[in-house]
Amino acid sequence: MGRTIPTFTMVIQQEMESWSKFRRGLRKEDQDALDDLFRAARLQLAGSAYAARPIPFESIAMSMLLAQHRLMGALEQNVRQLTARIATLEGMHGQDDVRREAGTDKGTERTPGDHRVAV
Numbered sequence: 001m002g003r004t005i006p007t008f009t010m011v012i013q014q015e016m017e018s019w020s021k022f023r024r025g026l027r028k029e030d031q032d033a034l035d036d037l038f039r040a041a042r043l044q045l046a047g048s049a050y051a052a053r054p055i056p057f058e059s060i061a062m063s064m065l066l067a068q069h070r071l072m073g074a075l076e077q078n079v080r081q082l083t084a085r086i087a088t089l090e091g092m093h094g095q096d097d098v099r100r101e102a103g104t105d106k107g108t109e110r111t112p113g114d115h116r117v118a119v
Helices: 010-018 020-023 026-044 045-051 056-093 095-102
Strands: none
Touching: 010 026, 010 045, 010 056, 020 026, 020 045, 026 056, 045 056
């Protein structure tokens, strides 16, 4: 007997195809970001299929949000760890030495793409 409903893998593929004109209008880096979001949705196939939402894009969007939330949590954890390390270094060496080592003193030029956090 054949399936009466498509697999969620097929649903995601159909949804990606329905967004193809939108994707085509994006800059290359945004196309890559959109592709990453759909890849994130594919990682949650079991949950999306189990949810069986009447509007499948709800499950796809929730999967994308979940991936972004996890990434933000990891980044927040990294910031906390780096902040703790900076505080420890400041306590050991004094603020001027730490800023000089980190390149955040006022005499340091920043280059494009330089993402230093001011202490």
